[in-house]
Amino acid sequence: MAKIVVSASSLPAGRNMSSQLDYIKKMQNFGADMYHLDVMDGLFVKNQTVDYTYLEQLKMSSTLLFDVHLMVQNPTKVINKYAKAGANILTIHYEVFDDDKKFVKALKQIKELGMMAGIALDVDTAVESIEPFIKYCDLVLVLSVKAGKGGQTFNEETLKKIKKLRKTDSRILIEVDGGINDDTGAKCVKAGADILVSGSYIYNNDAYEAIQSLKGRK
Ligand code: DX5
Ligand code: ZN
Helix, strand or coil, rough: CCCCEEEEEHHHCCCCCCHHHHHHHHHHHHHEEEEEEEECCCCCCCCEEECHHHHHHHHHHHCCEEEEEECCCCCHHCCHHHHHCCCCCEEEEEECCCHHHHHHHHHHHHHHCCCCCEEEECCCHHHHHHHHHHHHEEEEEECCCCCCCCCCCCCCCCCHHHHHHHHCCCCCCEEECCCCCHHHHHHHHCCCCCCECHHHHHHHHHHHHHHHHCCCCC
Protein backbone atom coordinates (compact mmCIF):
# COMPACT_ATOMS: atom_id res chain seq x y z
CA MET A 1 0.00 0.00 0.00
CA ALA A 2 1.45 3.38 -1.00
CA LYS A 3 2.40 5.67 1.88
CA ILE A 4 -0.37 8.14 2.75
CA VAL A 5 0.99 11.67 3.24
CA VAL A 6 -0.64 13.81 5.93
CA SER A 7 -0.53 17.59 5.56
CA ALA A 8 -1.64 19.36 8.75
CA SER A 9 -3.64 22.57 8.14
CA SER A 10 -2.36 25.75 9.80
CA LEU A 11 -5.90 27.08 10.27
CA PRO A 12 -6.51 25.79 13.83
CA ALA A 13 -3.47 27.73 15.08
CA GLY A 14 -4.93 31.06 13.92
CA ARG A 15 -2.96 34.24 13.14
CA ASN A 16 -0.89 34.47 16.32
CA MET A 17 2.74 33.76 15.41
CA SER A 18 3.68 32.04 18.67
CA SER A 19 0.67 29.71 18.47
CA GLN A 20 1.66 28.90 14.88
CA LEU A 21 5.19 28.06 16.06
CA ASP A 22 3.86 25.86 18.88
CA TYR A 23 1.39 24.15 16.58
CA ILE A 24 3.84 23.28 13.81
CA LYS A 25 6.26 21.81 16.37
CA LYS A 26 3.42 19.62 17.67
CA MET A 27 2.46 18.56 14.13
CA GLN A 28 6.05 17.61 13.37
CA ASN A 29 6.45 15.71 16.66
CA PHE A 30 3.24 13.75 16.07
CA GLY A 31 4.17 12.58 12.61
CA ALA A 32 2.66 14.99 10.09
CA ASP A 33 4.59 14.94 6.79
CA MET A 34 3.78 18.48 5.65
CA TYR A 35 2.37 21.74 6.96
CA HIS A 36 -0.58 22.96 4.90
CA LEU A 37 -0.37 26.74 5.14
CA ASP A 38 -3.91 27.96 4.50
CA VAL A 39 -3.43 31.49 3.13
CA MET A 40 -6.65 33.52 2.85
CA ASP A 41 -6.62 37.16 1.68
CA GLY A 42 -10.17 38.21 2.59
CA LEU A 43 -10.86 38.82 -1.14
CA PHE A 44 -11.08 35.40 -2.83
CA VAL A 45 -12.56 34.11 0.45
CA LYS A 46 -13.97 36.31 3.20
CA ASN A 47 -11.59 35.20 5.95
CA GLN A 48 -8.07 36.49 6.32
CA THR A 49 -5.31 34.28 7.76
CA VAL A 50 -1.53 33.90 7.52
CA ASP A 51 0.80 34.92 4.65
CA TYR A 52 4.41 34.51 3.47
CA THR A 53 5.79 36.45 6.47
CA TYR A 54 4.62 33.60 8.72
CA LEU A 55 6.22 31.09 6.35
CA GLU A 56 9.64 32.78 6.74
CA GLN A 57 9.53 32.26 10.51
CA LEU A 58 7.91 28.82 10.48
CA LYS A 59 10.54 27.58 8.02
CA MET A 60 13.24 28.36 10.60
CA SER A 61 11.61 26.21 13.25
CA SER A 62 10.52 23.11 11.32
CA THR A 63 11.85 20.61 8.80
CA LEU A 64 8.32 19.82 7.57
CA LEU A 65 7.61 20.41 3.89
CA PHE A 66 5.52 23.56 3.37
CA ASP A 67 2.41 22.88 1.32
CA VAL A 68 1.02 26.38 0.65
CA HIS A 69 -2.64 26.71 -0.34
CA LEU A 70 -3.16 30.21 -1.77
CA MET A 71 -6.79 31.22 -1.41
CA VAL A 72 -6.01 34.67 -2.81
CA GLN A 73 -7.51 36.78 -5.59
CA ASN A 74 -4.21 37.58 -7.31
CA PRO A 75 -1.66 34.76 -6.72
CA THR A 76 0.64 35.93 -9.54
CA LYS A 77 1.54 38.97 -7.45
CA VAL A 78 2.92 36.85 -4.59
CA ILE A 79 4.47 33.76 -6.22
CA ASN A 80 7.95 35.23 -5.84
CA LYS A 81 7.42 36.03 -2.15
CA TYR A 82 6.42 32.44 -1.35
CA ALA A 83 9.39 31.09 -3.30
CA LYS A 84 11.76 33.33 -1.31
CA ALA A 85 10.04 32.43 1.96
CA GLY A 86 10.63 28.71 1.30
CA ALA A 87 7.41 27.14 0.03
CA ASN A 88 7.92 23.59 -1.26
CA ILE A 89 4.50 23.26 -2.91
CA LEU A 90 2.58 26.33 -4.07
CA THR A 91 -1.05 25.73 -4.98
CA ILE A 92 -3.17 28.31 -6.79
CA HIS A 93 -6.92 28.31 -7.43
CA TYR A 94 -8.17 27.69 -10.97
CA GLU A 95 -11.17 29.91 -10.19
CA VAL A 96 -9.23 33.17 -9.87
CA PHE A 97 -7.91 33.14 -13.47
CA ASP A 98 -10.03 34.50 -16.31
CA ASP A 99 -7.31 33.91 -18.90
CA ASP A 100 -5.83 30.46 -19.67
CA LYS A 101 -2.48 31.92 -20.76
CA LYS A 102 -2.05 33.76 -17.46
CA PHE A 103 -2.91 30.57 -15.55
CA VAL A 104 -0.31 28.54 -17.46
CA LYS A 105 2.23 31.34 -17.02
CA ALA A 106 1.70 31.30 -13.25
CA LEU A 107 2.08 27.52 -13.04
CA LYS A 108 5.28 27.68 -15.11
CA GLN A 109 6.64 30.50 -12.92
CA ILE A 110 6.06 28.39 -9.78
CA LYS A 111 8.06 25.52 -11.25
CA GLU A 112 10.81 27.78 -12.60
CA LEU A 113 11.27 29.04 -9.04
CA GLY A 114 11.91 25.46 -7.85
CA MET A 115 8.58 24.75 -6.16
CA MET A 116 6.06 22.04 -6.98
CA ALA A 117 3.06 23.58 -8.73
CA GLY A 118 -0.44 22.77 -7.51
CA ILE A 119 -3.86 23.53 -8.98
CA ALA A 120 -6.65 23.94 -6.39
CA LEU A 121 -10.17 23.03 -7.45
CA ASP A 122 -12.99 24.43 -5.32
CA VAL A 123 -15.80 22.10 -4.31
CA ASP A 124 -18.19 23.27 -7.09
CA THR A 125 -15.66 23.26 -9.94
CA ALA A 126 -15.70 20.28 -12.32
CA VAL A 127 -12.54 18.24 -12.92
CA GLU A 128 -12.95 18.78 -16.68
CA SER A 129 -12.20 22.50 -16.19
CA ILE A 130 -8.58 21.85 -15.29
CA GLU A 131 -7.80 18.93 -17.64
CA PRO A 132 -5.98 21.17 -20.17
CA PHE A 133 -3.70 22.45 -17.39
CA ILE A 134 -2.77 19.24 -15.58
CA LYS A 135 0.37 18.83 -17.70
CA TYR A 136 1.73 22.08 -16.22
CA CYS A 137 1.38 21.00 -12.58
CA ASP A 138 2.66 18.37 -10.14
CA LEU A 139 -0.38 18.21 -7.88
CA VAL A 140 -4.12 18.84 -7.84
CA LEU A 141 -5.72 19.97 -4.56
CA VAL A 142 -9.33 18.81 -4.60
CA LEU A 143 -11.40 20.77 -2.09
CA SER A 144 -14.08 18.67 -0.43
CA VAL A 145 -15.56 21.76 1.24
CA LYS A 146 -16.13 25.34 0.05
CA ALA A 147 -12.80 27.18 0.27
CA GLY A 148 -12.63 29.67 3.09
CA LYS A 149 -12.98 27.98 6.45
CA GLY A 150 -12.21 24.90 8.48
CA GLY A 151 -14.59 22.59 10.35
CA GLN A 152 -16.99 21.96 7.43
CA THR A 153 -18.50 18.60 6.45
CA PHE A 154 -16.88 16.49 3.73
CA ASN A 155 -18.82 16.59 0.43
CA GLU A 156 -19.15 12.95 -0.71
CA GLU A 157 -19.36 14.05 -4.38
CA THR A 158 -15.62 14.68 -4.07
CA LEU A 159 -14.95 10.94 -4.31
CA LYS A 160 -16.21 10.92 -7.91
CA LYS A 161 -13.92 13.87 -8.72
CA ILE A 162 -10.90 12.06 -7.27
CA LYS A 163 -11.70 8.90 -9.27
CA LYS A 164 -12.16 10.94 -12.46
CA LEU A 165 -8.92 12.81 -11.89
CA ARG A 166 -7.02 9.58 -11.21
CA LYS A 167 -8.42 8.08 -14.43
CA THR A 168 -7.35 11.20 -16.34
CA ASP A 169 -3.79 11.15 -15.07
CA SER A 170 -2.06 8.28 -13.25
CA ARG A 171 1.03 10.40 -12.49
CA ILE A 172 -0.41 13.48 -10.81
CA LEU A 173 -0.36 13.84 -7.01
CA ILE A 174 -3.91 14.17 -5.68
CA GLU A 175 -4.40 16.02 -2.40
CA VAL A 176 -7.80 16.30 -0.69
CA ASP A 177 -8.70 19.17 1.60
CA GLY A 178 -11.67 19.73 3.88
CA GLY A 179 -13.64 17.62 6.36
CA ILE A 180 -11.01 14.87 6.31
CA ASN A 181 -11.12 12.34 9.17
CA ASP A 182 -10.24 8.65 9.44
CA ASP A 183 -13.43 7.64 7.59
CA THR A 184 -13.50 10.24 4.79
CA GLY A 185 -9.71 10.05 4.48
CA ALA A 186 -9.79 6.28 3.90
CA LYS A 187 -12.48 6.74 1.21
CA CYS A 188 -10.35 9.39 -0.54
CA VAL A 189 -7.28 7.14 -0.54
CA LYS A 190 -9.38 4.28 -1.95
CA ALA A 191 -10.57 6.66 -4.70
CA GLY A 192 -6.96 7.50 -5.62
CA ALA A 193 -5.77 10.30 -3.32
CA ASP A 194 -2.12 10.49 -2.17
CA ILE A 195 -2.18 13.36 0.34
CA LEU A 196 -4.75 14.18 3.04
CA VAL A 197 -5.10 17.65 4.57
CA SER A 198 -6.56 17.86 8.04
CA GLY A 199 -7.36 20.76 10.32
CA SER A 200 -10.17 20.12 12.78
CA TYR A 201 -9.88 16.30 12.95
CA ILE A 202 -6.30 16.63 14.21
CA TYR A 203 -7.04 19.70 16.34
CA ASN A 204 -10.14 18.29 18.05
CA ASN A 205 -8.64 14.89 18.85
CA ASP A 206 -5.39 13.46 20.16
CA ALA A 207 -3.12 14.81 17.43
CA TYR A 208 -0.82 11.76 17.36
CA GLU A 209 -3.74 9.28 17.18
CA ALA A 210 -5.49 11.35 14.52
CA ILE A 211 -2.40 11.57 12.30
CA GLN A 212 -1.66 7.86 12.66
CA SER A 213 -5.28 6.98 11.85
CA LEU A 214 -5.17 9.16 8.71
CA LYS A 215 -2.06 7.22 7.69
CA GLY A 216 -4.06 4.04 8.04
CA ARG A 217 -2.00 2.78 10.94
CA LYS A 218 -4.78 2.64 13.51
C1 DX5 B 1 -10.49 25.43 3.70
C2 DX5 B 1 -9.02 25.05 3.84
C3 DX5 B 1 -8.83 23.68 4.39
C4 DX5 B 1 -9.50 23.49 5.74
C5 DX5 B 1 -9.20 22.15 6.35
O1 DX5 B 1 -10.57 26.62 2.94
O2 DX5 B 1 -8.38 25.09 2.60
O3 DX5 B 1 -7.43 23.38 4.48
O4 DX5 B 1 -9.08 24.49 6.60
O5 DX5 B 1 -9.80 22.17 7.61
P1 DX5 B 1 -10.76 20.98 8.09
O6 DX5 B 1 -9.85 19.76 8.09
O7 DX5 B 1 -11.17 21.42 9.46
O8 DX5 B 1 -11.86 20.89 7.12
ZN1 ZN C 1 -6.39 24.26 2.45
